Each structure stands twice: as C-alpha cells, then as structure tokens.
Amino acid sequence: MKGAKKYSTSCLGDKRLESRYRSVLRHLSAQMNATVPQANLEWKAIKGTYRLWDNEKVTPEGQLALHFQDIISSLPPSKERPLRVLQISDTVELNYTRHRCAKHLGPLKYIKHRGLHLHNSLLVSEQGQPLGVLKQTFHIRKDEKLGKSLERLHEPIQDKESARWLDHFDCGQTFSQTQGLEVVYVADREADILELFAQRSTPGMHFLIRSNHDRKLHDGQSNLGPTVDGWASQGTYQTQVFCSTSKKWRTAKLEIRFGAVVVKLKNPLPHKQHLPPIALNVVDILEVPAKQDQEHTIHWRLLTSLDVKSFQDAVQICRYYVLRWIIERFHFILKSGGASVEKLQLALPHRLKNAITTYSIAAMDALQLRYYCDTDPDQTIDQIGIDDLSHKVLYTYVEKRLNLDVHYDPESPPTVKQFCITLGRIGGFLPSKRQPVPGIIILTRALERLKTLVDAYITFSMNFFSITQNLF
Numbered sequence: 385m386k387g388a389k390k391y392s393t394s395c396l397g398d399k400r401l402e403s404r405y406r407s408v409l410r411h412l413s414a415q416m417n418a419t420v421p422q423a424n425l426e427w428k429a430i431k432g433t434y435r436l437w438d439n440e441k442v443t444p445e446g447q448l449a450l451h452f453q454d455i456i457s458s459l460p461p462s463k464e465r466p467l468r469v470l471q472i473s474d475t476v477e478l479n480y481t482r483h484r485c486a487k488h489l490g491p492l493k494y495i496k497h498r499g500l501h502l503h504n505s506l507l508v509s510e511q512g513q514p515l516g517v518l519k520q521t522f523h524i525r526k527d528e529k530l531g532k533s534l535e536r537l538h539e540p541i542q543d544k545e546s547a548r549w550l551d552h553f554d555c556g557q558t559f560s561q562t563q564g565l566e567v568v569y570v571a572d573r574e575a576d577i578l579e580l581f582a583q584r585s586t587p588g589m590h591f592l593i594r595s596n597h598d599r600k601l602h603d604g605q606s607n608l609g610p611t612v613d614g615w616a617s618q619g620t621y622q623t624q625v626f627c628s629t630s631k632k633w634r635t636a637k638l639e640i641r642f643g644a645v646v647v648k649l650k651n652p653l654p655h656k657q658h659l660p661p662i663a664l665n666v667v668d669i670l671e672v673p674a675k676q677d678q679e680h681t682i683h684w685r686l687l688t689s690l691d692v693k694s695f696q697d698a699v700q701i702c703r704y705y706v707l708r709w710i711i712e713r714f715h716f717i718l719k720s721g722g723a724s725v726e727k728l729q730l731a732l733p734h735r736l737k738n739a740i741t742t743y744s745i746a747a748m749d750a751l752q753l754r755y756y757c758d759t760d761p762d763q764t765i766d767q768i769g770i771d772d773l774s775h776k777v778l779y780t781y782v783e784k785r786l787n788l789d790v791h792y793d794p795e796s797p798p799t800v801k802q803f804c805i806t807l808g809r810i811g812g813f814l815p816s817k818r819q820p821v822p823g824i825i826i827l828t829r830a831l832e833r834l835k836t837l838v839d840a841y842i843t844f845s846m847n848f849f850s851i852t853q854n855l856f
Contacts, residue, residue, distance in 0.1 A: 396446050401439065405450065405742075408433050413746040414835035416722040416828050437730070437738040444520055444741035451745045455507055455516035456563070466588060468566040470508045471518060471556040472708055473549065473575065475501055476715040478740070484731045490525035500524045500733075502740065503548045505555065506714060512707050512759060514714075514751045517744050519555045521548045522737050540655045541579045549575045550583055553591065560588040568592055568690065570708050576687070578649060581662045584689060592704055595666075595685035602646035602661045612668050612685060615641040618695050620672065621702060625682065626709040636682055637672045642698040665692040667701045710751070713824065717747045722828030750828050753804065757821050761801030768800060775803070777841050778834055782806055807834060 396402050407429070415422065421430050436442055459467060479499040480486050486498040501523040507515040523545060541547055553569050560567040566588045569575075573596035584591065598609040617639050625636045648661040664687045671682035686705055692698050718725050723743040730736045756768050765775060772794055779792040790798075790806055798806070805815055808822030811830030815821070822830065 396441055396450070398441060401436065401441060402450070404432050404436050405442070405447065408436055409742060409746055412742060413749045415832040416717075416743065416746055416750065417724070417832045419727075434735070437735040437742070438732075440734075442738055444522070444737050447738070447741045447745065448517060448520065451516055452518075455518070458515055459563075459565075460509065466564060466566045468510055468568065469515065470510065470704060470707060471505050471552070471559075471567050471569045472508055472711045473503065473505045473552050473569065473571045474708075474711045474715070475503045475548070475574070476718065477501055478719070478726055480726065480728075480736075483729060485733060485736050488731075488733050491527055491530045492525075495527065495530060500736075501545075502718075503552065504711060504714065504744070505552045506711050508707055508710055510704075512710065513755055514710060514748055516748055517741075518559065519552050520741060520744065521551060522733075522740075523548065524733065538653060538655075541577065546574070546577060549577060550580050553580050553583060553589075557584070557586050557589040560586055564588075566590065568704060570704055572708065578647070578656070578659050578662065581664070581687075581689075582659050590689045592686060592688045592690065592701060594705070595687050599647040600650040602648050604650075608645060608647060608666070608685075611645065612641070612643070612666055615643050615668065617641050618698065621699050623702065623706060625706060626712075627680070637674070638682065638702065639670045639672055640667065640695065640698050640702065642667045642692045642695075642701075644692075664688065665690065667692055667698045669702055669705075713754075714744075714747065714751060717750060717824055717828070718744060721824045722750055723747050750824060750831065753800075754824055754827060756800045757804045761804075761821075762799050764797045764799055765803045766797050770803065772797075773841075774834060774838055777838050778803075778806060778810070781837055782809055786810075807831070810834065810837075 396405065411429070420433050459469070461467075477492055477499060478501070479492060479497060480489055481496070481498045489498045489500050491497060492499050503521040503523065504517060505519040507518050509515060525545070541550065549571065556567045556569050559565070567590070569589070569591040571591075571593050573594045575591075575593045576596035580593070581591065595608065598607050600607060601611060618641050619639075621638045621640055623636060623638065624633045626632075627634055642665065644663065644665050646661050646663050649656055649659060652659060667684075667686045667688065669682065669684040669686065673681055684702075684705060686701055688701055690697070690701065692701060713721075717723055718740075723746070725740050725743050728736060728739050730739055753768075756763070766772075775797060776792050776794070779790050779798075782788050783790050783792070786809060788806070788809065801821060804821050804827065805813070807830045808815070808826050809830075810833050811822065811826040813822040813826045813830070
C-alpha cells in the first residue's frame, strides 16, 4: 500500500533474495485471492516464487526480521509517556489433510486430519491500528502426542505445546526493552498460565489475560471466582463487540468491577514449586442483557499487571481486550478471507511455512485498509500511501464502465471511505444501510482486480507510446 519499502539485507544474507522477496510480497499483497501462477503470470516470476520458498536461506524468521523494519518505521511518536502497543496472540489450526504435504505434517483433532498449528503475535496500536506481525511459531504435533493432554500435566511447561505462549511473551518483553516501549500482551483463556505471569521481569512489559482457572488466593482459603463475585459494581460501560456466532458487531452494555488479588498454586507439582505468589489486578466484565431471553451474554474476567486504580483504568482494560478481535480477523484473512493458505499446494513443510509467512505479511495491507476505513474514513488516500496511478485507473474505470458519478481529480484525492466504496464496486459490492463499506473478502477481491487493471493500463500506455514513436 505504501510503495517501496526499505529492508535490511542481513536478514536473508543475499541482495538477490531480498529483491525477489520484495517482488513476491508486492504481487501477493495486491492479489491474495490469486494462486501463485495467477499472481505472477510470467513463468520466470512463478518459478522465482517457488524457488524463494524452497531456498534454505529463506525462513519465516528471516522474513519477519525484514518486516520488523516496517513495524518500527510505522510506530507513531509519543511525547507524554513511552509509547504503548498491544501484542495480541492467538493460535490458528491449518488443515492440509488432502494435500501433498499432509504426510509430513501432524494430526489435528483427529489422527487422520493432518496439518499444523500456527501461533501469531500481532502488534496493534492502542487505538486498534494493525502495525504488523511480531512473531510466528509453527507447531507440527507428533502422532504419539495426540490425546495425551492429561499425561502432559506432569511435564515442565517447556516440554508442552503451551510453551508457545511463554515464547511469544518473552519476544514481546525483548521488543519492549530494545525499543523503549510499553507492550501489553493480550490473549484469551489458553494463556492463563502462572509461569507466564511469573516470567514478567521488565517494567515496560504487561499482560492482559482472560481468566480460565478458579485460582487459589494467597490466604489459602479463598478462591478467585467467589471473591470477585462478591465485589460491588463500579459502573457500566457501553461498547461495540464482535459476535463470533453472528459474525456481526453489536452494542453491549457492560457492568464493571475491579480489584487486586494475589494468586498462588494450591498443591504445586514438583516442577512448579519454584513459582511464587503473583499479585494481579482483576477487571470483571459482565454484560447486562438487553432482553430477558438473551442467550449469549459476555462475561470476561481479565487478569492484568497494569494498574487499575479507577473506573477509567478498568474501561481502558476493557477496550484493550475488545481489540483482540483483530487477530481473529487476521486469521480469517489467512484461512478464507483472501489469502486462503489452506489451499497452498506445496509438498514440503519448509516451503509451506515460508509461503504462509509471506501471505501473513501481505495480509496486513488489507487489514490496515479496513482499519482506516472504520476508524479514520475522512483522511485522504494519499495520507495512507495509496498511489495516484491506482486512484486514476480505478476512478476512470468505474466512471466509464460502471457509469458511476465519480471523477478522477489528482488535485482532490478521495477519502479512504470513498475509495473503499468505489474499490468495492469492482469486487461486486453494493453499498447499503446495513453494510455501507465492503468487507475483507470483497476488499481483497477488489484489490486483486485493481492490480490487473493497473497492469493493463501500464501495458497499453507503453504500447501506445511505442506505436506513436514509430509513426513519427
């Protein structure tokens, strides 16, 4: 979206690889819905893409190291206090049961379902702007490990699949130290791990985890659940929440109570006896049902290391947790909202992992465009880096072929919202009161078609210039 980007050559160790990587990323960003042959067209480019993913020097870590430079350059300035960003982590399951690579992958929920688990950490601003992918961890489960979760209870956390939560937390802690930032690690109930809480050692690193266990408190008598249930409500807060069942936003009225506790393990196993009591702040959020027969209501019990001294602090914690939906939308883009990485036909895990990481980085453009459309729709497209040629081709095409009342004016670029609505029209979008702006799937489809139109315009212009030169 923002034109040519500068990368460090030390991450891949070869300028040619860096150049090929930038070319592949540029093509996939514009045409995520397309297959590799459709996105590149030329045999040379197609072969170059597959060779890039097959190259032993190219790794997911190397790609993310290049991407990291863009994250740093996109961080907004902050003068009042250290800049605070959210590190949102979650895991997604990728199924390749019927693919050529299946024999090299591990079981998912069932032994015959083959695939891998991908754990992502996204960096997001306090306002919800997606900044980039901080870390990815691929996990291929062994067949003999399937269905033995109870046996793994007696293993150290480092030997469990749950160690990925600690690894990503430690990555955020390192990022906080090296960049002089405040990082808030936001995760769902699977990250309710006492080892993770105890791992925090940097003042600039915090966690915000949804509670999963009714933990024993430090007095040895009380439990977390009954104690929090006895707290008085401190007020109500109304916000928009994303419903995972209806896939729509809705307004929810939330009752908030908060306080401080100290939790500990009741009867720690030998490998957990070193864990000390942990002081936490708890923000308990309970939805006030809009109707008496409302089936699904929110109840978030959030554990955090952030200070919660007032109702405004508790509301801020609630806002941070609501932003966790961004990583769910990111996973939606990867699986079915544009990138469709589960359709990749690659034979070896090394190639597959590289391809998934490339698509993950490319997916950030669509996620960021939708963010600007939702949160700052009145800024102009040149402010977010959309080039004038894309503006010119899109508006000229829509005006001439779709007979819409839009005109290309280089002196007056459209707003982000206007551009997204116009862009959506070439992807089959029809604006309405219910859906005024296009969704992620339509945006990725429309971006792909716009790339084709721009390429056609450039080709025609070059040929026309060549013919004119020959005539004169």
